[in-house]
Amino acid sequence: MTREAMRRKAKAVPEWLNSPLWSTPPLASTPADPYGTDFSPPPAPSPKPSPSVPPPxxxxxxxxxxxxxxxxxxxxxxxxxxxxxxxxxxxxxxxxxxxxxxxxxxxxxxxxxxxxxxxDVRPLVWKLLLGYLPTERSLWPYELEKKRSQYSAYKDEFLLNPSEKLRRIEESKLSRKKELTGERNGLLPRSEVTNEEHPLSFGKSSLWNQYFQESEILEQIDRDVKRTHPDKSFFSAKSNQESLRRILIIFSRLYPSVRYVQGLNEVLAPLFYVLKNDLDTSNSTSAEADTFFCFVELISGFKNNYCKHLDNSLVGIRSILSKLSQLLKKHDEELWRHMEVITKVYPQYYAFRWITLLLTMEFSFNVCIHIWDAMLGDPEGPPDTLLRICCAMLILVRKRLLVGDFTANIQLLQHYPQTNIDHLLHIANRLRGTMPS
Structure with missing residues (x-):
């Protein structure tokens, strides 16, 4: 086969990928839709007298x-x-x-x-989109009371130090013993500290041993919470930091398959910020409990990304990065080839952070919240929507990537430039229904 025939056989680059829109800032007027007319804004209607109430x-x-x-x-x-x-x-x-x-x-x-x-309707909208609240309004008070009570029980179970836990266990034992023996008065019998309950015990069931083994995770959570958006006074408030800390500790202990992965504080931050700023004080005062369950719902859709033992499996993070590579190849083979064949810029060098932190480190905090509106609301679900947004991010800077070498492209993608978020979400929407299996 001749070189010319091979060139013709190669997948043609879609015409819309060569549009100058990908490398130039958006114009004041609405640009032509590079995909066609089906997603373009309708033409402006002819001028009419302004009604007293503007139409939707x-x-x-x-x-x-x-x-x-x-x-x-x-x-x-x-x-x-x-x-x-x-x-x-x-x-x-x-x-x-x-x-x-x-x-x-x-x-x-x-x-x-x-x-x-x-x-502000966002707190309620996110609770519904994440499945924390049922669709039937009459059930909301019952569900909120049940979940908030459950979180209170989690705090008692997972946040007490071993001394306090052992004290409560001992009190419970003595109370049961008094009921069985009919004892009502007199001195309480002296309790004995078993080997398993001793602070120096190495037993697997020892509360103290478990406590010391988890100390490294607790220290990591403390460090991460303190450096969560230090530029925002909201996250510098001691009470809010304590709420983030409690949520992450309870999550790490309740879900040992995931535990705590460095950076989960960044994923938690938008949720807590939105729910804590609910204008309904009955909700804002319980934001910590609501955020915990919303966080669990959110992470459940991405949990395989955080399980280290699944990294090389068909559902782990390496597989997700491979899907991003396939998605890019499907829509822009020229860019894919330059990135992964010529310059060796693989997704794990830049997209690992994009995916595991749900784009929280790539855009400003307020912009990230609006991206999450679309991600949580998309009917294809957050995981697939996130991958389409990541692919759209590459397409938007394709011209710069095509002229860049390994170092230049890595720097560009690890410090993603400011962009028109509407444009980004528009491109991601056009990639719908093309996710690799």
Whole structure:
């Protein structure tokens, strides 16, 4: 086969990948959709007299006008304020139904959840999207009370030091003994400390031995909590740091297959921030308990990424990185070849952090929250949506990657440049339904 024939046989690069949109900042006006017209905003209607109440915006216009600015609407922007009001009204209507339609809620969440204006629906939306709350509104008080009570029991079980645990165990034993013997008065019998209960015991069932073995994890959690977003006063508050610490300790002890992996504090931070800032004080005061269960629900979808013994399995992190490589090859073979064949820039060099920390370190905190709106709301589920977003991140900087060597590309991807988040999510949406099996 001649070289020319081989070149023709090679997979052609999609025309949209050569669009200058990938390497230039977004223009003030809406650019042409490089994918075609099916996802493009509709043309502006002919001017009409302004009605007293502005009509609801089109969904495509909502994406361009609201999410494109990371959800930050300027006060002087009347159109933006009207759009936010309409979108907020849609969310309130969806959340007020006796049984919340999750399909409708997910569709709205993918547009970005509006905040500000004295109302914030995001805490409730995230609780529903993560499955913490059932869709039936009448069950919410019961579920919240049950889960918050359960978390209180977890604190008693997992946060007490061995001395306190042994004291409570001994009190329980003595109480039962008194009931059996009918003893009502007199001195309590002296208890004996068994070998298993001694602080120097190496027994596997020893509370003290387990406590000392976990001390390294506790120290890591303490270090990570203290350096969680030090630039934000919210995370510098002692009470909030203690809440993060308790959540991570209980999680590590309740789920030993995952335990604590360095960086989980970054994944926990957006959840706690959103729920703690709920304007409903009955919810904000219980944010720690609610955050714990939402965190468990979130991590459950990604838990194989954090289990070291699964790293080389078909479901571990190496397999996930391989899927990202396959996804890129499917949509941009030229970029894939330059990255992995020519410059040897493999996904594990840059995407390991993207995936395990759910993009929390690649974008500003507020932008990350809006990315999570789309990730949690996407009907394909957070794991597949995350991979599509990661692939879109590569496509958006393809021109810089194609001219870069190993060092330049690693630096670019480990310090991802500021980008138009609406554009990024738009590209990720266009990759829908193409995930490798």
């Amino acid at each position: 915006p089109m969904r495509e216009q909502a994406v361009d006008s609201y999410a494109g600015r990371g959800g930050e609407i300027r006060e002087e922007d009347g159109a933006g304020a009207a759009l936010r009001a309409h979108l907020l009204a849609d969310f309130k209507a969806a959340l007020s139904k006796k049984v919340v339609n999750m399909g409708e809620l997910r569709r709205l969440a993918c547009l970005g959840v509006p905040d500000g204006g004295g109302t």
